[in-house]
Amino acid sequence: MWSPSGSLAPAKDDGIFQMLPLGLRVQDKIEKLIDKHMQSLGASKLALSSLSAQSLWEKSGRLANGVSELFRLTDRKDKGFLLCPTHEEEITSLVARNVTSYRDTPLKLYQITRKYRDELRPRHGLLRGREFMMKDLYTFDVSVKAALESYEQVQVAYRNLFEELKLPILVAKASSGDMGGDLSHEYHLPTSLGEDNVVSCTSCDYVANEELAEVRAADPSAPEEKHIQWSRITEDRKTLVIVWYPESAKGAVNEHAVKALVPDLDTSITDPSEYQKSAEKGSLKVINLFDGSLRHLTTFLEEDGLAVQAAELEMKANPEFQSIEYVSKDKEGKPLSLLGVATGSPCPKCSDGTLKVQEAIELGHTFHLGTRYSEPLDARVEVPKAVLDGPSSSTDKQSEMVPLQMGCHGIGVTRLIGAVADHLHDDKGLNWPRKIAPYEVVVLMNGVKVKPELVGGADEVFDRLADHAELNGLQLDAVLDDRELSLGWKMNDADLALTVLQVNLDSLSAQQLSQVKKQLDEEVEHLTNSFTQLHAAQQKFKECLRCVKAQTPSSGDKKDILVPLTNSLYVKGQLADPDRVIVDVGTGFYVEKDTKSAADFYDDKVKLLASNISDLEQIVQQKTNNLRVVEEVLRQKVLASPQPQKA
Ligand SMILES: [Zn+2]
Structure with a gap:
């Protein structure tokens, strides 16, 4: 029970975990560290209920989007509830009921509580379970400008926190997905257990998640490239999508980019030729998409009439085609960027760097939400025009009701424990960073049956350590291991429960x-x-x-x-x-x-x-x-x- 290997006890593969004494010490320390950095932002801690009424989620519109990972339940009167995976709805309605003056902003509220997710396939132990501890911070401001300032402060606090944990975090610009809003960053730790791919440059500070990552636009003076094709079909099997891209591309086609142009693309069918063969005459639409790097092809097609002629020839050769489209530019008139990123692809930000794709696990995420939740849940405050527009622009006493500008910022505490354990382990097992190790000092008694005089001695060593720490104003997290086990066994456990202090021997004097x-x-x-x-x-x-x-x-x-x-x-x-x-x-x-x-x-x-x-x-x-x-x-x-x- 007390051994570090028994800190985390999974119950089969159902994604349920019990936190045993040593594991809980690690969790407590992580929470204290997070508290410190949240307080540096002036954030106040609270605790919201794990249960939420489904009606509130209907009001925010999130339930209609069919979030399949929600644990839903009904009470005996058939009223719908859910176990919260996150708390935007609850915190926004709480703020709407309690905050009426702009003077209460900037408002920052956070909690470290249990969250729930009906995970289809719980895996990798603590990294993806059904119940987990999460820190969620919510920020409320009266203007976008103020909200972005809060966002920036949170970014700084997150960097400081991960730095203190000595984790080499990659901060990637990300898409907001289901959360809404238009600015978001992910905090990734590279690990082979990761479920995400993070792209970073070997030369500059460019980092992006795979979805948003781009490669450097092709050099206009570069020689012509041979091209290859990539074909998919839409979910209704009525449109064939063909992507034309250079043979020399390091990565494959970026499915996210193609899906952005053809939303009902079925990416699970990698060879649509069977559908083409069995299509009836004149039933199949064709969309050709050209990557911007194939300049010779796109300029050729842009010439008057050439695309029409090409389409006519194609239609004759393939009677199953109904229509053919050639697309080489997006809605804004920019050449299409359809290439996926692979290790070795050219960096889009600098001129000489290449990109590296790494598996990583997301430990934190920050979102600027804007009014995504404050509008539907009616979280508004009265703000004098002079405050909104600046003192010079208005002299009257008029004021306006404005929806609060929100941000939400998470850190997966349970996940962090799993990720740190994986990142810092060696062939003997766990190596906690000192800040979150279950203990800093273990006093061991030698022998299976400890002699009474030895017990006194060990107690004395322990007490002296504690006294010394107290006298010198040090925090010392010590434990006395008096279990009836062999010394070898106890030393092994101590090795796992303790931090690894690395000392550079060269820095020591000859005397030391x-x-x-x-x-x-x-x-x-x-x-x-x-x-x-x-x-x-x-x-x-x-x-x-x-x-x-x-x-x-x-x-x-x-x-x-x-x-x-x-x-x-x-x-x-x-x-x-x-x-x-x-x-x-x-x-x-x-x-x-x-x-x-x-x-x-x-x-x-x-x-x-x-x-x-x-x-x-x-x-x-x-x-x-x-x-x-x-x-x-x-x-x-x-x-x-x-x-x-x-x-
Ligand atoms: Zn770069």
């Missing part, structure tokens, strides 16, 4: 290095002693096992033996029952067993010790390696230090 070396010497010596003792104990049990096995079950005859009284004095005795033996089970207790179960008992002991010995061997090896490194750095320090000048 000597101190480290001395400490390591002592540790290695102590561990080697333990190693020898474990070996001796194992030998003893092996010998017992051999004796018990040698005691062949007899026909019930009593056996003559010699009983040792001292090292050299023996007396004759008789073994009353050779099938039963007395077994020393440790700490002065003896139990009578038959020879079979006694053999099993010793066999188990030998195996347990073998595993402890192997654990300890690894630790000794690691410490010895550390010692070698420290010695080498120390040696070089001493050699490099200026030699005393001879007088």
Whole structure:
């Protein structure tokens, strides 16, 4: 229960998680850190109910959009509720009821609460579950200008937070999707478990999510390119869509860009030729889309009449076609950009960079929502015209009711735990950053059965640490591990529960290095002693096992033996029952067993010790390696230090 590997306990694959004691410590620390950065924005913390009335979501219009991931439920009177995945509706109606004056803005409210999502396929443990902790901050301002200022402040706080966690976050411009609004950023952590692709430039600061990522527009002076085609069909199977793009393109066609032009495109059918073959005469419309880089083709088609002629020829060759369209520019008259981004594609922002596509997980998201929720839910305040338009433009006392300009900004707390664990683990397991490690110091007691005098000693070490921290005004998160487990086991657990403090040995003075070396010497010596003792104990049990096995079950005859009284004095005795033996089970207790179960008992002991010995061997090896490194750095320090000048 207390071991770090047991911090997070999934119940099968149903996306439900129980947070055990050590995992909860990590979560609490993340929440405290988030509190700190939210308070730096002047945001106030609250807690909204997880239950929300469906009628409110109908009012905002979000229920009509058919959000399939909502957990919906009805009460005994058949009134509809839902388990909130986010709280725009609730917070907006709360603000609408309570805030009437512009003087209450800028208003920033946040919470760290449980959210729910009816995930079709919960996966990757904490990264995508059905219930999760999330921080959601909502901002309310009277004007777009003020709302964008709030947005900028949130961006800064997010960057500071992730920096403090030492996570290499990529901030990507994103589309707003279901949330509404027109400005949004995603905070991604690159990881192989990620479900999103983030595109970044190797040379400049360009970052975008895959949907919005672009490649550099083609150079007009570049030589003509060979072209290839990409075909899809629409959902009603009545329109064939053909994309023409250069053969040299690094990435494939950007489906999002094609879908923006032909919204009912069915991207799941990758070969529409069967539909074309079976189409009736004159039933299939064709749309040809040309990527802007195929200049020779697009300029050719733009010449008078050429497109019409081309279409006529095509129609003759394919009687199933009803009409043919050639499109090379968007509604604003710009050449189409249809190429998907791949690692190696040219960056659209700088002239020499190439793009890198990485799998990543989204840990945070910021949205400027505008009046998407405040209009339908009637969150308005009365604002004097002088405040809205600036003092110079108006002198009258008139005022206006304006809908509040909103922003919403999330951070997935549960997801963050999973992502950090994945990002910073090594072959031995978890490596928490110090800020969120379950503990900073673990005091270990050596031995399975701790001797009473040792318990006092460990308590004293623990108390002294606490006193020292208090005296020096330090926060020290320490725990005393008094479980009845072997030292190797406890050291492994401590390794997982603690943070990894990395110290640059070069930065230490020769004196400090000597101190480290001395400490390591002592540790290695102590561990080697333990190693020898474990070996001796194992030998003893092996010998017992051999004796018990040698005691062949007899026909019930009593056996003559010699009983040792001292090292050299023996007396004759008789073994009353050779099938039963007395077994020393440790700490002065003896139990009578038959020879079979006694053999099993010793066999188990030998195996347990073998595993402890192997654990300890690894630790000794690691410490010895550390010692070698420290010695080498120390040696070089001493050699490099200026030699005393001879007088
Ligand atoms: Zn670039």
